[in-house]
Amino acid sequence: MTVKELREAPKLAPLYAKALLPHSGGGGLPDTEYVRAGVEFDPAHVAAYNQVCGFRLGDELPVTYPHMLAFPLQMALMTQPDFPFPLLGMVHVANRITQRRPVRLTDTGTVRVRAENLRPHEKGRQFDVISEYTTADGPIWTEVSTYLRRGGGEGGGKREQLAAPAPKAIWRVPADIGRRYAEVSGDRNPIHLHPLTAKLFGFPSAIAHGMWTKARVLAAFEGRLPDAYTVDVKFKLPVLLPAKVAFTSWQTGGGCYRGAKRLDEGRWSGGGWAFELWAAKKPKPHLEGTITPPDATPNPR
Template identity: 60%
Template sequence: MSTQALRESPNLGVLYPKAVVAGFGKKGGRELPDRTYLRQSVPVDPAHLAAYNRVCEFRLGNELPVTYPHMLTFPMQVKLMTDPDFPFPLIGSVHVANVITQHRPLLVNEKFDLRVHVENLRPHPKGRQYDMISEVVVGEEVLWHEASTYLCRGGGSDDSAKSSESGPGQRGELPAPSAVWKVPGDIGRRYGDVSGDRNPIHLYGLTAKLFGFPRAIAHGMWTKARCLAAFEGRLPDAYTVDVRFKLPVLLPGKLGFHAEQVGADWKFDLFDARKPKPHIEGLITAL
């Protein structure tokens, strides 16, 4: 696999319009790009971190929330997904799972090397899926690793494993909520301003309807971050958090959150507080 160094973070304001136009011509190829994008010695902007913490409801502090490095690597992911040789369209791809492993807390005054590549193209009952891999490295040590699984619908295989849609710690009936959160209608725009992820499905009802949604939907990574904010002060320094995204959160919304400790681990669910519809199944596992 080749490595291509980037001097600066890719410009999402340029890449998203490119994704909309280029997506119409992408039909789904047989191979993923065989390269890694690399940024070296990347600092954290404390003002940006503070804005992220506010919109996701993390406390302000010197440690980065476990989901924050996604902000640093996401523009590199989008660049890879909008390159001419990437076989699937970015707009319309569905984020179905996200697994993050943190080996120790990352600090706001550190500088990091960032790496992004894509791997593991495989069949899915509803199409094909692949893993976008992001890493935060200091020296030769990988301190943070993320696998974001995306589904491109169409041409699914009934022979693919049904477990491809399974979640961590399969649930039966949804539990009673331990907390109820009201999610405002503008959270997609607010998170989009911080993350740069201005996919039209998250911004306004009108733009979301163009892609088949009745209303704008919340970003999956905002819902994951909001859940993890509820665990602050209760998690170890090193752990893995595995989340499966189920049904989208329509905005505005009213969500039920439930967490249950099992030994050193935590299971959690996020669901519609009015109807028995799951949004997230999650499992936090201590390392």
């Protein structure tokens, strides 16, 4: 494997410009790992992120925050000439994060990013981008982002549409949340920024970032999670902005199923949790996921 060591985070604006250029691509995923050492946290940036995503301020970072460190390296990797797919048009379909201990503001560590596991999908091909944050304690945070490149798949039958569950909470998602999240994350994909730019890519309006929806859901669990866990989500239909969404969650005992005991209060109890985010007015799912012990077998993709 070729290791590319970076002294600073890649600038995202030139990478987005690069993504607009014609892309020939390659046959397989590059055998390359991007590495950035000596990474520290900016308390002001963490505070801005927490505010946009609904987290409280504290010395322990939200489990989704290290994605901010990995994202520029992911962009650098996926805009290289030998990457098999152009960046624009790829769909983030799933995201799994494992935290071995809380990441703290005082930590200094190394971020590593690589791509692997290119495989067929019923709608095209998919692959994983693996990101790790490592300190003197070893790898304490790992993320697997699964991306889909549509086209060339065998298709799949229409899946059963379940009815939306009774919500525990209704959230209003403002029209500018895409721009606000882009400001703190650097993820300025045009589909998130404005209705006009989103329409160029086939969306009727701007859509919320998938990682914002995951963070917003996890903010609802704040204060009730253990130090170590895995949170695994599948992104379904996009959240068209502005929106009203319905959140629900329930405890699980070794498996995730509807009708399990709903989550009210209490901390980790040996099983786990499942959660879903739906459109509040129509039975359209936006996101589903689980929170499990860190060594539990992840949900199949």
